Amino acid sequence: MDLVTTRKTVNPHDFLDGQSPQNRAKEKLKKTLDWIYRWGFTTEKVIHLLSGQQAHTYAKSLVNRGYLVETKTITGSPKFFYTLSEIGLQTAEREALEVYEYKESNAYKVNQALIRHHVLAQIATFKSLDDGKIVDFLTERQVSTSVYNKFKIPDVIWQLKDNRSIGVEVELSAKWSRKLDDFVLRIHQALDSKLYHFFVIATDSPAIQSRYEAAFKQPAVNRWQENNRGHYHIVEQIDLPPTLVKQLVFKLMQDE
Known part of the structure; x- marks a missing residue:
């Protein structure tokens, strides 16, 4: 057969x-x-x-x-x-x-010194899109002339389904003194503006993460100003609300 x-x-x-x-x-x-x-x-x-x-x-x-x-x-x-x-x-x-x-x-x-910094931001963004956690994103060049430019421009802005925005900062080195104060103050001002729902602060170092967590838990932060000789000095202290840390997500990143 x-x-x-x-x-x-x-x-x-x-x-x-x-x-x-x-x-x-x-x-x-x-x-x-x-x-x-x-x-x-x-x-x-x-x-x-x-x-x-x-x-x-x-x-x-x-x-x-x-x-x-x-x-x-x-x-x-x-x-x-x-x-x-x-x-x-x-x-x-x-x-x-x-x-x-x-x-x-x-x-x-x-700027080749920033390649790893930007690639980590790109990978985190891709994964958040792929997982459905966000629906779109804006890079620095996309917001440099928009309303976002009035405040701290993050490394990337993630957009949620309900049109809320998340600022994302990738920090691979520690900030100190004036630069740390300025970083904390500008994120506080950006959140206070209601442009962002919260901020993600990502790093590849547990020690740097701990340092930033402590900085945002302070009751106040210094505001610095440059004088006519190009020197910076503290002009006032800005109170930080105790709710500030609730609007922050600290993320420890790894190279994939």
């Missing part, structure tokens, strides 16, 4: 949430270029997260297709960072709701 076997045809749409492979590729490209347009630069690790691919090849493929520029880092960790090429910038601006000055067309304008 002859056995007849039926081969089941695999439909790629079953793995692409109903999208065609072409549309999925377009969306992935748009998402990646928009991300870099808003942040200025990124790394292979972040591009890999954005792509959703298992293979770590998407960044290189966008370089080969002319959308991104790959630049070696001074430290070698990470090995490269990525900025938009002229074609990539034109593509991002064509799809953008708002346009911003993109200074990173010259990759050497990227």
Whole structure:
């Protein structure tokens, strides 16, 4: 007796949430270029997260297709960072709701000392989006000329479904004296303005986290002022409400 076997045809749409492979590729490209347009630069690790691919090849493929520029880092960790090429910038601006000055067309304008700082902020933002905790975000360049500019501009602003905003600060080194006082005061003023629902202060150091927690628990903070000789001095003390710490979330971060 002859056995007849039926081969089941695999439909790629079953793995692409109903999208065609072409549309999925377009969306992935748009998402990646928009991300870099808003942040200025990124790394292979972040591009890999954005792509959703298992293979770590998407960044290189966008370089080969002319959308991104790959630049070696001074430290070698990470090995490269990525900025938009002229074609990539034109593509991002064509799809953008708002346009911003993109200074990173010259990759050497990227402050490499801050790469890890910005990448940690990017990874935290991606994960919060991916987990559904936030619906969107605003980077510093997106708010530099808006109402947010009147107060402390965080490293990134996370937006919730109910339109409330969360300020996020990544702190990888300790602040002291005037700089610490100014940091505490400006976050207090930003929260008092009601622009933000609360602030996240993230660091990779337990000691730095403890230092900031103690700073925000003080009953008052110094306000400093610069005189005509360029020297700073304390002019007054500003009371801090005991409820301030309830509007702060301290987060210990790790490299992923």
